[in-house]
Amino acid sequence: MRRSWVSIFTVYAPMLGVPVLLYLYIIFNAFHLGTASNAVLYLSMLGLAVFAIVGFRDVFIDRQKPRHFLDLKEAAGQTVHKTDMDTTTHEDAKIVEMRIKRFNPQSKLLEENTYRARVDRYSSVLDTIIDIKRKQDPTIAMRYSCRMGICGSCGMVVNGKPVLACETNVFKNMKEDASISVAPMQGHPLLKDLVTDFDDFFSRHASISPHLHRTDETEKYEAKKEYIQTKDELNKFLPFSYCIMCGLCVDACPVVNVNPMFIGPQALSQVQRYYADSRDQLGERRLDMVDKLTHVWDCEFAGACSVACPKGVDPAFTIQMLKTEIVRKNLTGK
Amino acid sequence: MEVLDYDTVILGSGLGGLTTAIHASLKGQKKIKIAVVTKLHAMRSHSVSAEGGISGVLYPEATNDSIELHAYDTVKGSDYLADQDAVEILANSAPDEIRFYDHIGVSWNRTDSGSIQQRPFGGMSIPRTAFAADKTGFFMMRALYDEVVGLGNVDIYHEHFVTSLFMDGKRFAGATAIDLATRAVKLFRAGTCVIATGGFSRVYGFTTTAHSSTGDGIALAYRAGLPLKDMEFVQFHPTALVPSGILITEAARGEGGYLKNNKGERFMEKYAKSKMELAPRDIVSRAIVTEIKQGNGYTHKESGMPYVHLDLTHLDAKLLDERLPMIKELSIKSINVDPHTEPLPIRPAAHFTMGGIHVNTHGQIMLDAKGVPAGGMWAVGECGCVSVHGSNRLGSNSLSQCSVWGRIAGNAIPEYIQKNPSSAGKDILKQAEAEEARINGLLENRGTVNPYELQSRLQKTMDDLVYVYRKTSELTAARDAIRELRGQYGDIYITDKGREFNSNLRDTLEIENLIDLAEVVVEGAIRRKESRGAHAMVEFPKRDDTNYLKHTIASRKDGGLGIDYIPVTLTRWEPEERVY
Numbered sequence: 001m002r003r004s005w006v007s008i009f010t011v012y013a014p015m016l017g018v019p020v021l022l023y024l025y026i027i028f029n030a031f032h033l034g035t036a037s038n039a040v041l042y043l044s045m046l047g048l049a050v051f052a053i054v055g056f057r058d059v060f061i062d063r064q065k066p067r068h069f070l071d072l073k074e075a076a077g078q079t080v081h082k083t084d085m086d087t088t089t090h091e092d093a094k095i096v097e098m099r100i101k102r103f104n105p106q107s108k109l110l111e112e113n114t115y116r117a118r119v120d121r122y123s124s125v126l127d128t129i130i131d132i133k134r135k136q137d138p139t140i141a142m143r144y145s146c147r148m149g150i151c152g153s154c155g156m157v158v159n160g161k162p163v164l165a166c167e168t169n170v171f172k173n174m175k176e177d178a179s180i181s182v183a184p185m186q187g188h189p190l191l192k193d194l195v196t197d198f199d200d201f202f203s204r205h206a207s208i209s210p211h212l213h214r215t216d217e218t219e220k221y222e223a224k225k226e227y228i229q230t231k232d233e234l235n236k237f238l239p240f241s242y243c244i245m246c247g248l249c250v251d252a253c254p255v256v257n258v259n260p261m262f263i264g265p266q267a268l269s270q271v272q273r274y275y276a277d278s279r280d281q282l283g284e285r286r287l288d289m290v291d292k293l294t295h296v297w298d299c300e301f302a303g304a305c306s307v308a309c310p311k312g313v314d315p316a317f318t319i320q321m322l323k324t325e326i327v328r329k330n331l332t333g334k
Numbered sequence: 335m336e337v338l339d340y341d342t343v344i345l346g347s348g349l350g351g352l353t354t355a356i357h358a359s360l361k362g363q364k365k366i367k368i369a370v371v372t373k374l375h376a377m378r379s380h381s382v383s384a385e386g387g388i389s390g391v392l393y394p395e396a397t398n399d400s401i402e403l404h405a406y407d408t409v410k411g412s413d414y415l416a417d418q419d420a421v422e423i424l425a426n427s428a429p430d431e432i433r434f435y436d437h438i439g440v441s442w443n444r445t446d447s448g449s450i451q452q453r454p455f456g457g458m459s460i461p462r463t464a465f466a467a468d469k470t471g472f473f474m475m476r477a478l479y480d481e482v483v484g485l486g487n488v489d490i491y492h493e494h495f496v497t498s499l500f501m502d503g504k505r506f507a508g509a510t511a512i513d514l515a516t517r518a519v520k521l522f523r524a525g526t527c528v529i530a531t532g533g534f535s536r537v538y539g540f541t542t543t544a545h546s547s548t549g550d551g552i553a554l555a556y557r558a559g560l561p562l563k564d565m566e567f568v569q570f571h572p573t574a575l576v577p578s579g580i581l582i583t584e585a586a587r588g589e590g591g592y593l594k595n596n597k598g599e600r601f602m603e604k605y606a607k608s609k610m611e612l613a614p615r616d617i618v619s620r621a622i623v624t625e626i627k628q629g630n631g632y633t634h635k636e637s638g639m640p641y642v643h644l645d646l647t648h649l650d651a652k653l654l655d656e657r658l659p660m661i662k663e664l665s666i667k668s669i670n671v672d673p674h675t676e677p678l679p680i681r682p683a684a685h686f687t688m689g690g691i692h693v694n695t696h697g698q699i700m701l702d703a704k705g706v707p708a709g710g711m712w713a714v715g716e717c718g719c720v721s722v723h724g725s726n727r728l729g730s731n732s733l734s735q736c737s738v739w740g741r742i743a744g745n746a747i748p749e750y751i752q753k754n755p756s757s758a759g760k761d762i763l764k765q766a767e768a769e770e771a772r773i774n775g776l777l778e779n780r781g782t783v784n785p786y787e788l789q790s791r792l793q794k795t796m797d798d799l800v801y802v803y804r805k806t807s808e809l810t811a812a813r814d815a816i817r818e819l820r821g822q823y824g825d826i827y828i829t830d831k832g833r834e835f836n837s838n839l840r841d842t843l844e845i846e847n848l849i850d851l852a853e854v855v856v857e858g859a860i861r862r863k864e865s866r867g868a869h870a871m872v873e874f875p876k877r878d879d880t881n882y883l884k885h886t887i888a889s890r891k892d893g894g895l896g897i898d899y900i901p902v903t904l905t906r907w908e909p910e911e912r913v914y
Binding site: 233 | 790
C-alpha cells in the first residue's frame with residue numbers, strides 16, 4: 001500500500017487553493033465587483049472545503065491509517081477470562097490482565113480482548129503475549145523474532161507508549177489494577193491485530209539512497225584494502241547507525257501523522273548516518289536530497305521520535321543537524 | 335494463482351541470502367532478475383543477533399598470524415570432522431570479506447591508526463575477529479540490506495513463507511510461498527535457487543536463537559529428497575542468560591570475563607589449562623554442565639534452571655561500554671542485572687547447528703551421498719553444511735562462512751543461467767496448485783491437537799534428552815517421543831482461519847519442519863557411537879577415528895529415514911589429540 005497519488009490533490013491542492021482564493025476574494029472586494037461574483041467565490045470555497053474533507057477521508061481509507069487525533073472507533077470485544085493451567089507456581093508469580101486492542105481487518109475496528117496470564121519478574125510483554133497466543137488464543141497476530149531488541153519486529157503501543165514489546169518488562173509496567181494495555185502502532189497502516197504494514201516505511205527508507213557512494217564503483221566492490229577511518233570519524237556516524245527500522249519513531253511523530261507527505265524521522269536519520277560517514281563520497285548531494293519542504297523542513301522538532309527510539313538514535317537531533325548543514329552550505333557556499 | 339518468473343530465487347534474507355543477492359547482481363551486471371523471498375522483513379533475519387564478530391586474517395605481519403594458522407585452528411576446533419579443502423577456502427577468502435563489509439558501510443571498531451581492530455575469540459590462537467562493538471551481525475545486516483535496496487534488479491518479497499520446492503528431474507524448477515499479508519499462495523518459477531534459511535536451533539526450548547530459526551529450508555530440501563549432512567552436531571553456546579536464553583557473546587570472555595562456580599573458582603583451569611575461558615565452545619559447555627552436576631552451580635529460583643556465573647565486574651567500565659554495550663543493555667533490560675557490579679547467571683543453550691543441507695565446496699546442493707550436484711541449487715550460510723565447522727564451530731567463523739559462500743554462490747549464478755537456460759514451466763503449475771490444496775486442507779483439518787502444544791513438547795524432549803551430554807537410552811526415548819509427535823501432527827487443529835497475517839498457519843508449518851529435523855538429529859546421534867566435538871556420548875567418551883571419521887548423510891528414502899556415510903576430506907592436517 002503505497003502513499004496514494006490522490007493525496008497530492010486532496011491534501012496539497014486545498015492547502016494551496018484556499019490562500020489563492022482568499023487573495024482573489026480580497027482583490028475582488030477591493031475593486032467592488034459586486035455581490036454576484038462574491039457569491040460565486042463563496043460557493044467555490046465551500047466546494048473546495050468539502051473536497052478537502054472528502055479528500056482527507058480518502059487518504060485515511062486508502063492507507064487504512066487511523067490517526068492519533070482521530071479516535072479510532074472501538075468495538076466491544078469479548079473478554080476471555082482464562083488463566084493458563086501452568087502448575088509450576090512460585091511465590092513471586094503474579095497474574096496480569098492483558099488488554100489487547102486488536103485490529104479487525106473485516107470490520108476495520110479496534111477490538112479489545114482481555115486475557116489473563118501468569119507472569120514472573122522476568123516476563124516481557126512479548127513473552128506474555130506469545131504465551132497467551134500459544135495457550136489461549138492462537139488467532140492473535142503480532143510480529144516477533146529475536147526477542148532481544150535487535151531485529152525491530154515487535155514495535156507496539158504498551159500503556160500508551162510506543163515501545164519494543166520484548167524490551168518491556170511486565171512487572172515494571174503493570175498498572176495498579178494489575179493490567180497492561182497493548183495496542184498496535186497507529187502511525188502505520190493497520191493489517192491485523194498488532195501487525196502493521198511497513199511497505200510505505202521501507203520505500204521511504206529506500207528513497208534516500210541509504211548506502212555508501214563511491215566515485216569508483218569497481219574499487220568499492222573489489223575490496224583489497226580497507227578504508228582508513230579514525231575513531232573520531234567513526235563516532236561521528238556511529239550513534240545514527242543503530243537504527244533497527246522498528247518504525248516506532250514514525251508512530252510517535254506528530255507531523256508525519258497529520259502530513260503524510262513528510263518523509264518521517266527514520267529516513268532522515270539515515271541520511272545523516274551516511275552523510276556523516278567519512279567513507280561516503282556523495283557529500284553535499286545528500287543535503288540537496290533533503291533540502292525540501294517534505295523532508296527536513298517539515299520537521300517541527302517535537303522530539304517525540306527521539307523519546308520513542310529504543311536504540312538511542314535521536315532522529316530529531318539528526319534532522320536539526322541536517323538543517324544546520326544545509327543553512328551553512330547555502331550561506332557560505334562551502 | 336500468481337506466478338512470478340525470475341532467473342534466480344534466494345530463500346532467506348540473512349547474511350548468506352543477501353550477500354548472494356549482491357554478488358549475483360554485480361556479477362550479472364545487474365541484468366538478471368533476482369527474487370529474495372523471506373518469511374520476515376528482510377532486515378530482521380536472525381543474522382542481526384550475531385554479536386561477537388567475524389574471523390579473518392587481516393594483518394598477518396603485524397599480528398604474526400597466517401591463513402594456515404586460521405585454517406589449522408578451525409580444523410582443530412572442528413575435532414577434525416571439517417573438510418580441510420573447504421576450511422582452506424574459508425581462511426583464504428575471509429579477509430577480503432571483512433574489507434568488503436568495510437566498503438559497504440559496516441562500522442568496524444578501529445585501532446588508533448584507523449585500521450580494523452580485532453579481538454580474541456574461543457579456539458583462535460591469535461586475535462583475528464573483526465568486530466563492530468557487540469552488534470556485528472546487526473551492522474552487517476543493515477549494510478547488506480541497504481546495499482541490496484540500491485541494486486535495482488533484486489526484488490525483495492517480505493513475509494513470504496516458502497512451503498515447498500519443485501524439481502524438474504535433477505534441476506530446480508520453482509518454489510511456492512504463502513504471502514502472509516493475504517495468505518495467497520504464489521509460485522516462484524526460476525531455473526536457479528539459493529537456500530539461505532539458516533539453522534534450526536528452535537528444536538530446543540532453551541536456545542539463544544530467534545523464534546524464527548526453524549530450519550525451514552533444510553526441512554524443505556529434506557522433503558524434496560535431498561540429503562542432509564552431520565545433523566547430529568548442535569552447538570551449545572556456553573553463556574546464555576538465565577532464564578531467557580538470550581546470548582551473551584563469547585567476546586565477553588574474549589575481553590577478559592571469567593567463568594566462576596559457586597565456590598568462586600575459575601573452574602576452567604580444570605578443563606582447559608592453557609586456553610581457560612577461551613577454549614572452544616563444546617569444551618566450555620561441557621565444563622559448565624560438569625560443574626553443575628558436581629553441585630558447584632546455583633539454582634535459579636523462578637525457572638528452576640541450574641547456572642554458573644559469568645563475571646565481568648573486574649573489567650574496565652570504559653572498555654565494557656565501548657566494546658560490549660549490548661551485553662550491558664540486554665542484561666539490565668531482561669534480568670535487571672548490571673554487569674559492572676554483579677556477575678551474570680549463565681548456562682549452555684542451543685546456539686548453532688553445524689549440520690545442514692549436503693553441499694560441496696562450491697556451495698552446490700548434492701543430489702545424493704555420491705556427490706552428484708543438483709542442477710541450479712545452492713545452499714549457503716548455516717543451512718548449508720560445506721563442511722567447515724565439522725563437529726564444533728569456532729566462534730566468529732559463521733559470519734565468514736555466510737559471506738564466503740554467499741559470494742561463491744552469487745558469482746556462479748549468472749554463468750550457470752547463461753549456460754543452462756531454464757526449461758521449467760510445464761507441469762510445475764499443477765504441482766503448485768496441489769500444494770495450495772494441501773495448505774487449504776491443513777486449514778480445514780478438524781483435529782484436536784493444538785500445534786503449539788506439540789512444539790513445547792518437542793522442545794522439552796530435546797532440552798531434556800538431547801543436551802550437551804547424550805546417552806543412548808535417552809536418545810532412543812527422544813526418538814520415540816518425536817515419532818509420537820509426528821503421528822499427532824496429523825491431528826492438529828488450526829484455530830485461525832483468517833486470510834490476513836495468519837501466523838497460526840505459519841507456525842504450524844514451522845512446527846512440522848522442526849519435528850522432521852529433530853528426528854534426523856536424534857537418529858544421527860544414536861548411530862554415532864563416539865564423542866566428537868559437540869556430540870558427547872556418556873558411554874563412548876573417546877573420539878573414534880577408525881570408525882567415525884566420516885560425515886553422516888541422512889535422506890528420506892521410501893518415506894523413512896536413510897543414513898549413509900561419506901569420508902572426510904583431509905589435506906594437510908592429520909587428526910591428533912585435541913588439547914587446549
